[in-house]
Amino acid sequence: MLVAGVDSSTQSCKVVLCDADDGTVVEAASAPHPDGTECDPAAWWTALQQAGDGLLRRAAAVGVAAQQHGMIVLDEAGAVIRPALLWNDLRSAEAAAELVTEMGGPQWWAAQTGSVPAASFTITKLRWLAEHEHASAARAASVLLPHDWLTWRLSSDSARATGGAVIRLAETVTDRGDASGTGYFSPAKDEWLPELATAAIGHPLLLPRVAKPAEIIGETARGAALSAGTGDNMAAALGLGLEPGDLVVSIGTSGTAFAVSERPAADASGAVCGFSDATGRFLPLVCTVNAGLVMRATAALLGADLAGLDALALAAPAGADGLTLLPYLDGERTPSRPSATGVLSGLTTRNANPQNMARAAVEAVLASLAEAADRLTEQGVARQRVLLVGGGARSPAVCAIAPGIFAAPVVVPEPAEYVAIGAARQAAWALLGGSAPPAWPPMAAMEYEGAPQPEVRQRHAALREQTARWPEASS
Numbered sequence: 347m348l349v350a351g352v353d354s355s356t357q358s359c360k361v362v363l364c365d366a367d368d369g370t371v372v373e374a375a376s377a378p379h380p381d382g383t384e385c386d387p388a389a390w391w392t393a394l395q396q397a398g399d400g401l402l403r404r405a406a407a408v409g410v411a412a413q414q415h416g417m418i419v420l421d422e423a424g425a426v427i428r429p430a431l432l433w434n435d436l437r438s439a440e441a442a443a444e445l446v447t448e449m450g451g452p453q454w455w456a457a458q459t460g461s462v463p464a465a466s467f468t469i470t471k472l473r474w475l476a477e478h479e480h481a482s483a484a485r486a487a488s489v490l491l492p493h494d495w496l497t498w499r500l501s502s503d504s505a506r507a508t509g510g511a512v513i514r515l516a517e518t519v520t521d522r523g524d525a526s527g528t529g530y531f532s533p534a535k536d537e538w539l540p541e542l543a544t545a546a547i548g549h550p551l552l553l554p555r556v557a558k559p560a561e562i563i564g565e566t567a568r569g570a571a572l573s574a575g576t577g578d579n580m581a582a583a584l585g586l587g588l589e590p591g592d593l594v595v596s597i598g599t600s601g602t603a604f605a606v607s608e609r610p611a612a613d614a615s616g617a618v619c620g621f622s623d624a625t626g627r628f629l630p631l632v633c634t635v636n637a638g639l640v641m642r643a644t645a646a647l648l649g650a651d652l653a654g655l656d657a658l659a660l661a662a663p664a665g666a667d668g669l670t671l672l673p674y675l676d677g678e679r680t681p682s683r684p685s686a687t688g689v690l691s692g693l694t695t696r697n698a699n700p701q702n703m704a705r706a707a708v709e710a711v712l713a714s715l716a717e718a719a720d721r722l723t724e725q726g727v728a729r730q731r732v733l734l735v736g737g738g739a740r741s742p743a744v745c746a747i748a749p750g751i752f753a754a755p756v757v758v759p760e761p762a763e764y765v766a767i768g769a770a771r772q773a774a775w776a777l778l779g780g781s782a783p784p785a786w787p788p789m790a791a792m793e794y795e796g797a798p799q800p801e802v803r804q805r806h807a808a809l810r811e812q813t814a815r816w817p818e819a820s821s
Contacts, residue, residue: 347365347366347367347406347777348363348364348365348366348372348404348405348406349363349364349365349366349405349406349407349408349409349770349771349773349774349777350362350363350364350398350401350402350404350405350407350408350409350570350770350773351364351408351409351410351411351581351585351763351765351766351767351768351769351770351771351772351773352394352397352398352408352409352410352411352412352496352766352769353411353412353578353581353763353765353766353769354379354390354393354394354410354411354412354413354492354493354496355379355412355413355578355765356379356413356432356433356434356599357378357379358376358377358378358379358393358397359376359377359379359390359393359394359396359397360374360375360376360397360763360765360766361374361375361376361394361397361398361401361402361766362374362401362763362766362767362770363401363404363405363770364767364770364771364774366406366407366773366774366777366778366784367774367784368786368787369767369770369771369774369784369786369787371762371763371767373401374401374763374766375396375397375398375399375400375401376397377392377393377394377396377397378393379393382432383431383432383434383435383436383437384429384430384431384432384435385429385430385432386426386429386430387418387426387429387430387492387495387496388426390412390492390495390496391496391499394496394499394500402500402566402568402570403568405570405773406570406571406777407562407570407571407572407573407773407774407776407777408500408566408570408571408572408573408773409572409573409574409575409576409581409769409770409771409772409773409776410493410496410497410500410575410769411493411575411576411577411578411580411581411765411766411768411769411772412491412492412493412496412524412575412577412578413432413433413492413577413578414433414466414491414524414527414577414578414579415432415433415466415467415468415471415491415527415528416430416431416432416433416468416491416492417430417431417468417471417472417475417489418430418489418490418491418492418494418495419472419475419482419483419485419486419488419489420486420487420488420489420490420513420515421485421486421487422485422487422515424488424513424514424515425513427482427485427486428479428482430492431471431474431475433466434466434600435465435471436465436466436684437465437474438465438470438471438473438474439464439465439470439684441465441470441471441473441474441477441546442463442464442465442467442470442473444473445463445469445470445473445529445545445546446462446463448545449542449545452614452615452616453614455529455614456612456613456614456616456620457612458532458539458542459526459529459530459531459532459533459539459542459620460526460532460533460534460610460611460612460619460620460621460622460628461526461527461529461613461616461618461619461620461621462613462614462615462616463529464616464679464682466633466679467527467528467529468489468491468527468528468529468530469528469529469530469542469543469546470529470546472486472489472543472546472547473546473547475547476546476547476548483547483548484549486547486549486551487515487551487552488513488515488518488551488552488553488554489543489551489553490513490518490520490554491520491524491525491527491528491577493520493521493524493575493576493577494518494519494520494524494554494575495513496575497519497563497572497574497575498513498517498518498519500566500567500572501564501565501566501567501572502564502565502566502567502569515552516552518554518555519554519555519556519557519563519564519574520554520555520556520557520574520575521556521557521559521574521575521576521580521624522536522556522559522622522624522626523576523577523579523580523621523622523623523624523629524575524576524577524580525538525556525622526620526621526622526629527577527619527621528543529542529546530542530543530546530553531556533610533620533621533622533628534610534612536556536622537556538553538556540553557574558574559574559624559625559626559772559775560573560772560775560776560779560780560783561573561574561776562776562777571773571776571777572773572776573769573772573773573775573776573777574624574772574776575769575772576624576768576769576772577621578765579602579604579621579629579631580621580622580623580624580629580768581624581764581765581766581767581768581769581772582594582596582735582764582765582768583604583606583623583624583629583768584623584624584625584767584768584769584771584772584783585762585763585764585765585766585767585768585769585771586733586735586759586764586768586788586789587786587788588605588606588733589606590605590606590607590608590728591605591728591729591730591731592605592606592730592731592733593605593719593722593727593729593731593732593733594732594733594735595715595719595732595733595734595735595748595752596734596735596736596738597637597638597711597715597734597735597736597737597738597739597744598637598638598736598737598738599637599638599639600633600634600635600636600637600638601633601634601636601637601638601711601714601715601718601736601738602631602632602633602634602718603631603632603715603718603719603721603722604621604629604630604631604632604722605629605630605722605727605728605729606623606625606627606628606629607627607628607629607630607726607727608627608628609628609726610622610628611628611630611722611725611726611727612725613630613721613724613725615721616682617632617680617681617682617718617721618630618631618632618721618722618724618725619631619632619633620725624768624772625782625783630722630725630727632680632718632719632721632722633679633680633718634678634679634680634714634715634718635674635676635677635678635679636673636674636675636676636678636711636714637711637714637715637736637738638711638736638737638738639675639676640671640673640675640688640707640710640711641655641707641708641711641738641741643675644703644704644707645704647703648700648703648704650700650704652741655704655707655708655741655743656704656741656742656743658700658701658703658704658705659701659704659705659707659708659743659747660742660743660746661701662699662701662702662704662705663705664705664747664750664797664799664802665705665709665799665801665802665805666697666702666703666705666706666709667696667697667702668692668694668697668805669690669691669692669693669697669702669703669705669706670690670691670692670706670709670710670802670805670806670809671688671689671690671691671706671707671709671710672688672689672690672691672710672806672809672810672813673688673707673710673711673714674686674687674688674689675687675688680717680718680721681810681814683814686813689809689813690706691805691809692805704743705743705747708741708743708744708747709747709751709799709802709806710806711738711744712744712747712748712751712752713751713802713803713806714806716751716752716803717803717806717807717810719732719752729754731754731755731757732748732752732754732755732756732757733756733757733758733759733791734748734756734757734758735758735759735764739758739759739761740761745758745792745794746794746796747796748794748796749794749795749796750796750797750798750799750802751799751802751803753798753799753800755793755794755795756793756794756795757791757792757793757794758791758792758793758794759788759789759790759791760789760790760791760792762789771783771784771786
């Protein structure tokens, strides 16, 4: 029996077809998404149809995972009002600050919602809409997340409703994992906080029903079971088979560090997002803006490609002969320095060479993520091993240098579409039943070890603290 998992990310839609019993990937396909920080959801549906052509019809169950936080506002008839604002659209930064102040401050938000809302969160986009697009805000009757909308479009109800173009608002469904990234859901209580959404946009909104983790919420037009779906990070945790003690560090365009936990997080500093996972537990997560793009930018600066950057970095000594890069090239989220820029420190005629520059860039990205991981530890998250995933995990330099920066062995699972696989595993769970997801065997992995390099972390921390006193760092 086969199940399908969908990963509708910022850049593309991936569909995998898996064996429901053991998770073996039978076939996979993908289709691109438009660039930008806002998108007509119809483009996601077109990509899903293209990537799923020939795959979805063979599945007995389907699960959809998608980028978190995106705001899709619908009118009373269920039609999309405007292009969805995505997680990486930061125009609502000022609205985020307003909401934090209005509702009692960071401690209050952390206690109520598990997170202090940043510009990525859905609630801040609702406030931006109210302040900048009055007519659209006045029409808004409901708000969905990307995975909610795509799950509806796959449903048999959608096929019967004017070709799927209009949603019956009372029938929409989400899950606790993706809901926990909106800013108006309580992970600790597993319930919506509708008054917060109302405060953001100025009038009540109809919110989707929150499904149970293994619930079948409907069926596709072809009769396959539909699971509740979830957010991309929650699906990745399912795909990797995470258990408490596993710390995942993901290096993509941005960077994340997250772990499964038995208790909710509530970090008043705003660094840790206290998300729910897709199984009934919790998924505290820290995000950095600067990760893979820092290495790409450095490679371009050195006139190299990424393979060339790897070779250069591995030819340099640990610590890059004293060269330290603060990698906040595009501002930063953790720590919160939206107007910061990159800083290169310790440059001398002795160490000014491409090898040290490449090494400093790789060490900078890893040190920044190691600091983010420390924020999780401060929230009581156990750490027994580090799993490195994402595009950055394909870098030989990253894999070789990471154990020294994290002062621990680093496990690198073989490259795979873990978000889509996690969505497929959720679909299999809904189809097969049981108190826990099916026990799919773990993917093959490589383990890397290396001598701890505390001086690299120390230099990075010292530069971070030094620049925190610069006027532009707090602007």
